[in-house]
Amino acid sequence: MNEFLEDVDPDETQDIPLRSGAMEEQVLLQPISRLMHRKVDSLAPEATVADAVAVMTAGGHGCVVVVEDGQVVGIFTERDVLTRIVARNLAPAEIRLADCMTPNPECLQPEDEMAYALHMMVVGNFRHVPVVDDGYAPVGIFSARDLQREVVGHFEKDILNLPPKPTRQGPTRRYAG
Numbered sequence: 793m794n795e796f797l798e799d800v801d802p803d804e805t806q807d808i809p810l811r812s813g814a815m816e817e818q819v820l821l822q823p824i825s826r827l828m829h830r831k832v833d834s835l836a837p838e839a840t841v842a843d844a845v846a847v848m849t850a851g852g853h854g855c856v857v858v859v860e861d862g863q864v865v866g867i868f869t870e871r872d873v874l875t876r877i878v879a880r881n882l883a884p885a886e887i888r889l890a891d892c893m894t895p896n897p898e899c900l901q902p903e904d905e906m907a908y909a910l911h912m913m914v915v916g917n918f919r920h921v922p923v924v925d926d927g928y929a930p931v932g933i934f935s936a937r938d939l940q941r942e943v944v945g946h947f948e949k950d951i952l953n954l955p956p957k958p959t960r961q962g963p964t965r966r967y968a969g
Contacts, residue, residue, distance in 0.1 A: 819942055824909050825902035828923050828932035834859040837890035841877050844868050855920040858893050863928040866893035899924045900934055909934050
């Protein structure tokens with residue numbers, strides 16, 4: 793926690809103005825088009841969850857955008873696999889994306905500022921947000937990982953030059969399975 797918030801009740805921190813600094817000006821006011829992934833993994837609503845998982849695994853991505861007639865109609869994420877399929881013991885090869893996707897997801901546009909995207913992601917608890925053009929066609933994906941890489945880039949020496957293990961370690965016992 794920041795030193796200026798140490799003596800403040802966490803429930804009261806919403807009214808405390810944040811410090812402004814060079815990183816905020818450099819990063820948060822820039823358009824998301826600078827960081828977004830331009831390769832969009834997309835499938836039709838009739839595709840199965842098994843199809844989506846195969847596409848996400850092959851591409852190393854955490855979501856697929858569900859597209860119909862060239863427009864975004866939904867998003868299906870890793871979290872959906874866990875909470876909507878695995879947790880309910882459903883068969884991925886038998887469930888259509890239309891039946892388990894998040895329909896009509898909130899979307900961004902390439903010129904939206906990273907501050908706006910970050911706000912949307914925090915408030916909505918999203919890790920992936922489709923980026924669309926004016927016709928609602930997908931042009932990219934903005935993810936929490938994109939923003940994370942950018943922040944690490946601004947503090948590269950501080951973060952990447954840390955000692956290999958934290959000063960305070962947790963338990964060292966590991967599952968031997």
